[in-house]
Amino acid sequence: MPRGFAWRAAIVAAACGLAIVTSRAWAEGKPQSEYPVATDARIEQSGESVRLTMTLSSIVEVDAWVQASPDRVIVEMPSTNFQIQPSARKAAGFVSGYRYGLFTADKARIIIDLAQPATIARTEMKTVRGGFGELTIELRKAARAEFLAEAGKAKKPQEAAALPVMPAVPSKPAGESRRTIVIDPGHGGIDPGTLVASIAEKSVVLAFGKALKEQLEASGRYRIVMTRDDDRFVALSERVQVGRAEQADLFISIHADSLVQAQDVRGATVYTRSERATDADAARLAAKENEADSAAGLETSEEVQDVAGILMDLARRETRTFSGVFARNLVDKLGGSIKMHKIPLRSARFWVLSAPDVPSVLIELGYMSSPKDAELLNSPEWRGKAVTAVSGAIDNYFARERASVGRAAENRN
Structure with a gap:
């Protein structure tokens, strides 16, 4: 976790009285x-x-x-x-x-x-x-x-x-020194996400998430946690809480968009969280993704916590700064390997990116409504290139952080 994030995580959790949970109970x-x-x-x-x-x-x-x-x-x-x-x-x-x-x-x-x-x-x-x-x-x-x-x-x-009761304790093993990355394949189970012909978004993003997990773990540098690793529903609040419980250094949510009325629109987009959307399309997408719980029959809405205001605001601001840095890294790396949307970096009020102490981004891999993107999203070759690009962006992000910490130490001496 970036320097300083550990104490902020503890303060934010204590101030909000949030139940920190883990998704491991699903495996039982x-x-x-x-x-x-x-x-x-x-x-x-x-x-x-x-x-x-x-x-x-x-x-x-x-x-x-x-x-x-x-x-x-x-x-x-x-x-x-x-x-x-x-x-x-x-x-x-x-x-x-x-x-x-x-x-x-x-x-x-x-x-x-x-x-x-x-x-x-x-x-x-x-x-x-x-x-x-x-x-x-x-x-x-x-x-x-x-x-x-x-x-x-x-x-x-x-x-x-309706959802399983899970222990309100952090899940990250004591003494774990590797960076923790939570990969969040969107939708799942009763919530298929976008459906085009017989292809469901939930399957496309799960395949991508598993491939990304495999490549990152192979490096030995990261501890990887997935919010789901099979076809099951996970509520939005639980996805956020998994990131917090695991004290994640990065939270990456994977999705695939659709615009039925504009099948010529193509390319990947990287999103960060903001209270005001960058444009109408970003606002539309956030509204759609925030309805994932409703798709499963849950009557839920995003909880707004206004406790310990100053500390919470400081944590959110720094988290969003780190999120922005990683998002720009992602756009650079992905842009060198796959087709990007004409506006590749956007922001909107995505609930799944709301953890105040975990840098979080949402990647829309492409548009399932585009015949060309749909073909690529189901291509192992394309998936391999995109996974390698995301992995490279993660390596760059933490390398820059290590360099920044090193420079700060030299200045102190």
Whole structure:
């Protein structure tokens, strides 16, 4: 961690009373190979009703409720291995679409998006031929008032209850002298991120994050922590807290953007955090990324801590200075290896970059809406060049810091 960051981290944590957590508890769930398998999803409309049916390898317990703003149905079940064909129909009648995936280490969710208000007429899990389970969610079109009344009665898990409880203690091993870098592949599980054809952003960025981790660890100079290393959902607040708990020297969030109306827009962009966006596109992207929790059915918003104001402000200012230095390094290195956006360095109010004591950047690798970028994002050769560029930027960043510390020591002598 840059000189001086250690004491600021302690002061900020104490002043805010924040729960510092680690993502290791996610690994305690059973392997995905042991999950029930969901296949053969069908959705169909009949009059005023829409029915979603899904076949599972076994019977599971299911809970379902409606939720407003945005209007959707949330179906919660034990961790499930979803093997639904990408070509399966996803919309019918007043259902504009549905998605599915892991929510926590022991829970999965199906989120059904509603174009018009509806209530749950039937939730049924029954045994069918061969010992398989068949899940049926039947929805009935409803008046707005009826829908809101049902949403008000629904027992909705709050974030604190829905997500695993983790120890409020730092996770970095005592005596660890290597720089700690947290790699944060965006989205995951129930939250696929941008979807283009059958390609999900969550898969693209996870592949990149794993490749970056492998290259950095191979140097022996860094300790690498990933907010997720498989296809599971991680809340925005937990991503931030992982960086703080690990006392990270850098936090790198990986994403891939999309502009459906402008498929000619291409290239990577590096973002830092600021209260005011550099431009409208940066503000749009931050707003979209900040809705990741909502995509999983969580009703959350960024917590604003206004405690120990002067110390907090000093920590944030210096953190953002370090973030800016690293971001410029990234732009220089990436620009020498891959195509960059015409405005390669931007800033906006990204929640995932909000740690007051961890230098943090967000990399948009490219635009999945661009046919050329989409091709490159799935290319191992392109990924290798981009990973090498990011690794080089990290090396340069810490080399400059070591040189700065050395000069300061000489001046003192």
